Structure formats: C-alpha cells, structure tokens
Amino acid sequence: MSNSISLVALRLFVRVAATGSFAGAARQQGLPASSVSRHIAALEKALGQRLLYRHTRAVRLTEVGERYYQQVREILDTLDIASEQAAGTASQPQGLLRINAPVAFGRRHIAPRLASFQARYPRIETELTLSDAFIDPVQEGVDVVVRVGALNDSSLVARRLAEQHFVVCAAPDYLAQWGIPATPESLVEHNCLIYKGTRGVQQWYFRSEGARRYQVREVRGNLRSNNAESLLEAALQGQGIVLFPTWLIHAELKAGRLIPVLSDWEASGEPAPQGIHAIFPENRLRSSKVAAFLEDLQATIGEPPYWDA
Amino acid sequence: MSNSISLVALRLFVRVAATGSFAGAARQQGLPASSVSRHIAALEKALGQRLLYRHTRAVRLTEVGERYYQQVREILDTLDIASEQAAGTASQPQGLLRINAPVAFGRRHIAPRLASFQARYPRIETELTLSDAFIDPVQEGVDVVVRVGALNDSSLVARRLAEQHFVVCAAPDYLAQWGIPATPESLVEHNCLIYKGTRGVQQWYFRSEGARRYQVREVRGNLRSNNAESLLEAALQGQGIVLFPTWLIHAELKAGRLIPVLSDWEASGEPAPQGIHAIFPENRLRSSKVAAFLEDLQATIGEPPYWDA
DNA sequence: AGGTGAATTGCATTATGAGCAACTCGATCT
DNA sequence: AGATCGAGTTGCTCATAATGCAATTCACCT
Structure with a gap:
C-alpha cells in the first residue's frame, strides 16, 4: 500500500489541497490536469480512502484528507530541506x-x-x-x-x-506656480493627488517632530487613482502634491524632479508606522x-x- | 532536483544504509540488485552528492549520506504512519x-x-x-x-x-530409574543435559524460597548441545534432567511427560531474572x-x- | 438557455523501471 | 599465489506506467 505511493502524487495532493483546485495545481507544476487527476486518484486508491470531495466547482478536503494534508506538507518540507542540505554541502x-x-x-x-x-x-x-x-x-x-x-x-x-517613511512632495513647476504649503492644514488650498485603493481613499496623517500620534489632515484634489504610478506621473508633470513612501519616489527626490515639502512634519499614509x-x-x-x-x-x-x- | 527524487529510491537508500549492502536491500525489497544500484545512482545524481562509499565488500555512508539517512529514515517513518492513519480511518x-x-x-x-x-x-x-x-x-x-x-x-x-521462569525436570522413566533429587546439591549425582550456547555452558542457578540471590550449583552430564529441542528430546526419552524455561516445556509438564523436581527451590538459567x-x-x-x-x-x-x- | 471552466475518461505515444545476463573488482579460500 | 565467490555496475530487451491530447460530463454563471 504505502509502497505504491509516489512522491509526485503527494506533491500534487499538497498543491491541490493548498490551491483548492486540480487545475491550479496542474498549472503550478506544469502538468496537464489529467495527470493530476490520475495521481490523486492513485493516491486515494493506495490509501483506500477519499481525500478530497470533488464538487466540480471547488475541491474540498475530506476530514482524513485534512489531517493527511497537514502531515504530508510537513513531511515534504522537511524532505526538501534535508535534500537541499545534502545537495548543498560544500556547494x-x-x-x-x-x-x-x-x-x-x-x-x-x-x-x-x-x-x-x-x-x-x-x-x-x-x-x-x-x-x-x-x-x-x-x-x-x-x-x-x-x-x-x-x-x-x-x-x-x-x-x-x-x-516605511512617507513624504509629501510635488514637482518644482507646481510649487513655483502654486506656492509651497507651510503647514499640513494649508494643504486644503492645494491640489492633492490621492491614492484610492481597495480600502478606500487614503488619508494623509501628520505629526510634528516628537509628537506621538498622527493626526489626519484634510486633503482634496482633482485626481484619485488606485494606481500609484499614475499619480506619480501626474505629480511629475506638475499636476499636484502627492504623499508617497520614500521607497517609491526616492529616485525622483534625488534627481530633484520632486521636492519634499512640510519637512518639519512627519507624514504618513497610515495611522501607525x-x-x-x-x-x-x-x-x-x-x-x-x-x-x-x-x-x-x-x-x-x-x-x-x-x-x- | 528534489522533484526528480522518487520514493522508492529513498526507501532503497534507507535499506541500503541500514543493511550496509546493496544486495541485502535488494533481497529485502524483492528487487534485482541492478535496480537498487540504479535507484541509488539516480538519487545521488539528483542530489549532486555521493551518499555511499562503494567498497566492493561493504558499503559505507558518506558524511552527508549519514545525515541524509537519519533524516530520510525519520521522514519515511512519519510518512508511513501518516499514510497508515489516513488509510486506517474507519477501517x-x-x-x-x-x-x-x-x-x-x-x-x-x-x-x-x-x-x-x-x-x-x-x-x-x-x-x-x-x-x-x-x-x-x-x-x-x-x-x-x-x-x-x-x-x-x-x-x-x-x-x-x-x-521467564525456569524449572528443573525429567521424564518419569528417568526419575523412576535414578530417583528424585532432594536438593540442588544432589544434582551432581544425576545426568544433567546442559545447554551450551554462544555464551558458553549454561549454569544452573538456585535460590530457596524467599532468598534474594541465586547460587550456582554444579551439574554435569553426558550430553551438551546448543539446540534446546535436542536436549528436550533426550530428556523426554529419559536420558537425563534438564533446566528449561516454562514457556518451552509447559506442554510436556502438563501432559506429565516431564515431572518437575526440586520444587522447593527457584531455579534459573541466568544469575538474574x-x-x-x-x-x-x-x-x-x-x-x-x-x-x-x-x-x-x-x-x-x-x-x-x-x-x- | 447557452457558455465557460473544471474534472474525469479514453486512447495513442513515450518514457521509465524491471529483469536478465555479462562484466569488473576485491576478498577469502585452498 | 591462484582460484573462486560474492557484490556492484552496465548494457540490453520488454512490459508497465505516465504523459499529453481530445472528448465528455457537469455545475455554475451570464
């Protein structure tokens, strides 16, 4: 019985259980779905036990399948680590x-x-x-x-x-034309390009040097997007002020294409760091x-x- | 790499490592030795590492092979247990x-x-x-x-x-002809059939009811053997007195073909229980x-x- | 109702492993 | 020291098993 179990079958079973789909597992492993189906069937036959409920639309683990999945996943992981260590020795x-x-x-x-x-x-x-x-x-x-x-x-x-650190910044052209905001509160007078993701409109938070808590400051503008790059592009063209993490715009800051403003405050796009x-x-x-x-x-x-x- | 490893190869590797022999592993798994050789070779190729030193006479584990063996053995065991549990549920x-x-x-x-x-x-x-x-x-x-x-x-x-309990006993014919020994010391007067194994001649130990330590008593006879069944056969034919564990002769005792003697003493073939x-x-x-x-x-x-x- | 994506099944092709035999190489026996 | 035996490897043929493709079924979505 356990001798007729193959490693590929176990690997596929883990993938199927993790993705909840035969086709998904097949794609991940670069195999036709039919092979996956047959391997799982062979595994179930070897165990004499059904591991997955086929619901045509989705695949759900059986009770024994659930236990077996947890154990096999652990086993395959440790096997892979062991093999990697063996292979990697002196290399x-x-x-x-x-x-x-x-x-x-x-x-x-x-x-x-x-x-x-x-x-x-x-x-x-x-x-x-x-x-x-x-x-x-x-x-x-x-x-x-x-x-x-x-x-x-x-x-x-x-x-x-x-x-992650945020900075408020804008293109030199924009600042030349509309002026440099002096306080977070004055941002309402400016055109702010605001990120709007799945969690809704991103708030702009500020705290003064040394303050513990962030405060939301009202901002508004004529462009919102769920795509940061688009906002960035607009900002570079002088359309408005943006709030972005430094990892996203450090090149633009360094090149001077964006100028930080409100440097006396710490800005953030989240209420907490x-x-x-x-x-x-x-x-x-x-x-x-x-x-x-x-x-x-x-x-x-x-x-x-x-x-x- | 780890995808090209097969379970049979791992099982064979464990068997080879445990027996220290390709041929032995092949016999245990009922496979030709050539298959074992090839599977191990494939495993080593997959790992890019030599697992065994082939010394023509004996096979020794490499340093990495040793580590890998310990790990794989554990892995296969837990896999087998997991598979057995999965298979054995509700069955x-x-x-x-x-x-x-x-x-x-x-x-x-x-x-x-x-x-x-x-x-x-x-x-x-x-x-x-x-x-x-x-x-x-x-x-x-x-x-x-x-x-x-x-x-x-x-x-x-x-x-x-x-x-394990021992009894000293003999066939009724023997006792009728030569008498019933009254004390362990009187055994020297009798023909004792003595087991002689790889650890030398078996000693006969006695202790009286309630005594803590066993004492060796001298015994001698005209038949020694490393095969208990032969001694038993001789005793049944009335050739002499034997010292045997009860599990070996309980049928003969029950049938009366052997009669226990020296029942006031505890006998033993070992210095400790x-x-x-x-x-x-x-x-x-x-x-x-x-x-x-x-x-x-x-x-x-x-x-x-x-x-x- | 039709269409879509997912799983299974049938079939032809391919590849992989088994089994056998021949070969090499040491170690032990005589 | 030479012969013999056992162990491991390699070459080869054959059977079994896996692969990939196509066809089918089925539930769900539009």
Missing part, C-alpha cells in the same frame, strides 16, 4: 526560488537586485511574480512573499526588511536559498534603507 | 507486519497465535522470521522483534511480555498494526503467562 544554495512582491516595490527594489543576486548564486533560479493582492505563500507555493504594511496571518514567519516585510512559511526559513536571498536583500537595502539615506 | 489496521522471534519461542507461542490474529485483522499480512541470533529491527527492516533475555540497545523501545520482551524502533510504536499485534499477543499470553498458569 552553493541551489534550486528554484519563487518570490512574490507588490508590483511597485518589486519593480523598483527586487527586480534590479536579482541580476547581482543570481550572479552571486548561479545555481539559484528565480521566479518573480508581482501582484498587489495579498498572496498566501502556502496556497501559491511561493517561497518568499514581500509585503508592505499590515501583517495578519500568524502561521507565517515574517522578517522586517525596512521601515508600517514596515516592509518578507514573509514565508515557517519551514522555508531553514532553506538555504531563502536565507541567502533574504540576507542579500537585507544587506542591499541597508539600515536605514538606501532610499532614505 | 482496520492493515499492511505488512514483519515479526522476528527466537526459533523455539516463535514456533511455540507466536506462530500458533497468528491464525487467530489474522482472522481478527484480515487486512494485516504477516511475515514471521525465526532466528536466534540477535536481530536489529532497524537493520533488518522488521517491525517487531521478540527476544528472550538481555536488552542492550537503547535506541529501541521494549515492552515486557512476560517473566530475565524477561521476554518485544522490541521495536521508536516510530513503529505508533503504527496501529504493531500496536494491534502487541495487544493481541499480550492478551493471549496473559498475566501470569498461560504456560505458567
């Missing part, structure tokens, strides 16, 4: 490293680093996926997820990469490729991060 | 149960039980190997080993099945088929064991 980290990051942050701060990272670890292949929706690394089968802001899931391990974190399933922490990536990333970002220096 | 214990026992004890007290045990658990297949040499359950890939006497290896878990134990690798304890077997065995043996009742 470099290797294998496929799947990274997921927010679009803007990934393009600016992850993607440019990958070349030198891979030059340093030539045996690591990387697969960079950028998406702004929250990604469950377990569900997607991803090694590392970089997220900005809130952390909720406690079954994951997070490592802080940097603090937010960090930039790498999160990953607990087991992946012991993976040398993940460790190498995090170490490399943290070293290049630096403390304080290079975009704030 | 009976199943699978192959490999038992090893001493020849005499196995024939008398294990083999006769297997029929009813397997009737009770029809989905368990058993494989009973009888051998008197000490067997390492890990090395031999056995689920349960029954041993009489000394326990040494601490990496194994043991469960006491029964205490010895038990009958089931031993097994730690992980197997959680296996339901092992648990079922031990429970069944212990229930039928009883307390005190049926051969002493």
Whole structure:
C-alpha cells in the first residue's frame, strides 16, 4: 500500500489541497490536469480512502484528507530541506526560488537586485511574480512573499526588511506656480493627488517632530487613482502634491524632479508606522536559498534603507 | 532536483544504509540488485552528492549520506504512519507486519497465535522470521522483534511480555530409574543435559524460597548441545534432567511427560531474572498494526503467562 | 438557455523501471 | 599465489506506467 505511493502524487495532493483546485495545481507544476487527476486518484486508491470531495466547482478536503494534508506538507518540507542540505554541502544554495512582491516595490527594489543576486548564486533560479493582492505563500507555493504594511496571518514567519517613511512632495513647476504649503492644514488650498485603493481613499496623517500620534489632515484634489504610478506621473508633470513612501519616489527626490515639502512634519499614509516585510512559511526559513536571498536583500537595502539615506 | 527524487529510491537508500549492502536491500525489497544500484545512482545524481562509499565488500555512508539517512529514515517513518492513519480511518489496521522471534519461542507461542490474529485483522499480512541470533529491527527492516533475555540497545523501545521462569525436570522413566533429587546439591549425582550456547555452558542457578540471590550449583552430564529441542528430546526419552524455561516445556509438564523436581527451590538459567520482551524502533510504536499485534499477543499470553498458569 | 471552466475518461505515444545476463573488482579460500 | 565467490555496475530487451491530447460530463454563471 504505502509502497505504491509516489512522491509526485503527494506533491500534487499538497498543491491541490493548498490551491483548492486540480487545475491550479496542474498549472503550478506544469502538468496537464489529467495527470493530476490520475495521481490523486492513485493516491486515494493506495490509501483506500477519499481525500478530497470533488464538487466540480471547488475541491474540498475530506476530514482524513485534512489531517493527511497537514502531515504530508510537513513531511515534504522537511524532505526538501534535508535534500537541499545534502545537495548543498560544500556547494552553493541551489534550486528554484519563487518570490512574490507588490508590483511597485518589486519593480523598483527586487527586480534590479536579482541580476547581482543570481550572479552571486548561479545555481539559484528565480521566479518573480508581482501582484498587489495579498498572496498566501502556502496556497501559491511561493517561497518568499514581500509585503508592505499590515501583517495578519500568524502561521507565517515574517522578517522586517525596512521601515516605511512617507513624504509629501510635488514637482518644482507646481510649487513655483502654486506656492509651497507651510503647514499640513494649508494643504486644503492645494491640489492633492490621492491614492484610492481597495480600502478606500487614503488619508494623509501628520505629526510634528516628537509628537506621538498622527493626526489626519484634510486633503482634496482633482485626481484619485488606485494606481500609484499614475499619480506619480501626474505629480511629475506638475499636476499636484502627492504623499508617497520614500521607497517609491526616492529616485525622483534625488534627481530633484520632486521636492519634499512640510519637512518639519512627519507624514504618513497610515495611522501607525508600517514596515516592509518578507514573509514565508515557517519551514522555508531553514532553506538555504531563502536565507541567502533574504540576507542579500537585507544587506542591499541597508539600515536605514538606501532610499532614505 | 528534489522533484526528480522518487520514493522508492529513498526507501532503497534507507535499506541500503541500514543493511550496509546493496544486495541485502535488494533481497529485502524483492528487487534485482541492478535496480537498487540504479535507484541509488539516480538519487545521488539528483542530489549532486555521493551518499555511499562503494567498497566492493561493504558499503559505507558518506558524511552527508549519514545525515541524509537519519533524516530520510525519520521522514519515511512519519510518512508511513501518516499514510497508515489516513488509510486506517474507519477501517482496520492493515499492511505488512514483519515479526522476528527466537526459533523455539516463535514456533511455540507466536506462530500458533497468528491464525487467530489474522482472522481478527484480515487486512494485516504477516511475515514471521525465526532466528536466534540477535536481530536489529532497524537493520533488518522488521517491525517487531521478540527476544528472550538481555536488552542492550537503547535506541529501541521494549515492552515486557512476560517473566521467564525456569524449572528443573525429567521424564518419569528417568526419575523412576535414578530417583528424585532432594536438593540442588544432589544434582551432581544425576545426568544433567546442559545447554551450551554462544555464551558458553549454561549454569544452573538456585535460590530457596524467599532468598534474594541465586547460587550456582554444579551439574554435569553426558550430553551438551546448543539446540534446546535436542536436549528436550533426550530428556523426554529419559536420558537425563534438564533446566528449561516454562514457556518451552509447559506442554510436556502438563501432559506429565516431564515431572518437575526440586520444587522447593527457584531455579534459573541466568544469575538474574530475565524477561521476554518485544522490541521495536521508536516510530513503529505508533503504527496501529504493531500496536494491534502487541495487544493481541499480550492478551493471549496473559498475566501470569498461560504456560505458567 | 447557452457558455465557460473544471474534472474525469479514453486512447495513442513515450518514457521509465524491471529483469536478465555479462562484466569488473576485491576478498577469502585452498 | 591462484582460484573462486560474492557484490556492484552496465548494457540490453520488454512490459508497465505516465504523459499529453481530445472528448465528455457537469455545475455554475451570464
């Protein structure tokens, strides 16, 4: 019985259970869905037990399937770690490293680093996926997820990469034409380009040097967007004032295309300070490729991060 | 890399590492040695690392192989347990149960039980190997080993099945012809059939009712053997007096073909009391088929064991 | 009601593993 | 010291199993 179980079947089962879909698992592993179906069927036959309820639309784990899934996931992880350690002895980290990051942050701060990272670890292949929706690394089968802001899931391990700082700024043209605001309160007189995401319109928070709590200040303007890059573009063209994290606009600030204003206040897009974190399933922490990536990333970002220096 | 690893390869690797031999692993798994060779080669290729030193006569684990072996063994065990639990939910214990026992004890007290045990658990297949040499359950890939006497290896878990009691006895014919010895000391006047194993000639120990320590008493006779059955046969034919554990001769005692003597003393073949134990690798304890077997065995043996009742 | 995406099944092709035999190489035996 | 035996590897053929594609069924969405 247990001799007729194959590793691929177990891997596929874990993927199916995590994604809740045969097709999803098939895509992730680059196999036709029919193979997935047959492997799972073979596994169930070997165990003599149904692991998944097929509901045609969605796939749900059986009670025994749920237990088995938890155990097999753990087993496969430790097997992979063991194999990696065995393979990696006296050699470099290797294998496929799947990274997921927010679009803007990934393009600016992850993607440019990958070349030198891979030059340093030539045996690591990387697969960079950028998406702004929250990604469950377990569900997607991803090694590392970089997220900005809130952390909720406690079954994951997070490592802080940097603090996020916001600045209010505008193009020199805009400031020349409309003047430089002297206080946060005076922003109501200006055209502010406001981010409007899934959580609604972003508030602008301020606190004076040394103050503990942030205060919301009213802002308004003629352009709102759920796409930060569009707002940035508009700001560069002198359309208005923007509030952005420094990692997003440090190049523009440095080049002088955007000028910080209200430097006597600390600005923020959130009521509380937010960090930039790498999160990953607990087991992946012991993976040398993940460790190498995090170490490399943290070293290049630096403390304080290079975009704030 | 880790995707190209197969479960059979891992299983074979564990068996090879445990037995220290490709051929041995091949025999245990019922595969040609060539397959074993190729699977191990494939595993090493997948890891990019040599796991075993081939020394033509013996096979030794590499340093990385040693670590990998320990980890993979653990992993496969937990996988098997998980699979068994999944398979066994709402059903009976199943699978192959490999038992090893001493020849005499196995024939008398294990083999006769297997029929009813397997009737009770029809989905368990058993494989009973009888051998008197000490067997390492890990090395031999056995689920349960029954041993009489000394326990040494601490990496194994043991469960006491029964205490071992010895009796001195002889055939009625012998006693009629030569008389009944009144004291242990008078045994020197008798023809004692003595077991001579790998640890030399077996001593005969006695202590009177309530005494703490056993005392050796001199015995001699015209037949010594390393085969208990031969001595038993000779005793049944009236050749002499024997010292045997009760589990070995309870049928003959009950039938009156052997008559106990010196009943006022406790006899023993060992300087200290010895038990009958089931031993097994730690992980197997959680296996339901092992648990079922031990429970069944212990229930039928009883307390005190049926051969002493 | 029709369309879509997901899972299963049938079938032809391909690839992978089993089994057998031949070969090499040490170690042990005589 | 030479012969023999056992152990591991390699080449080869054959059977089994996995793959990929197409067809089918079914629930759900529009």
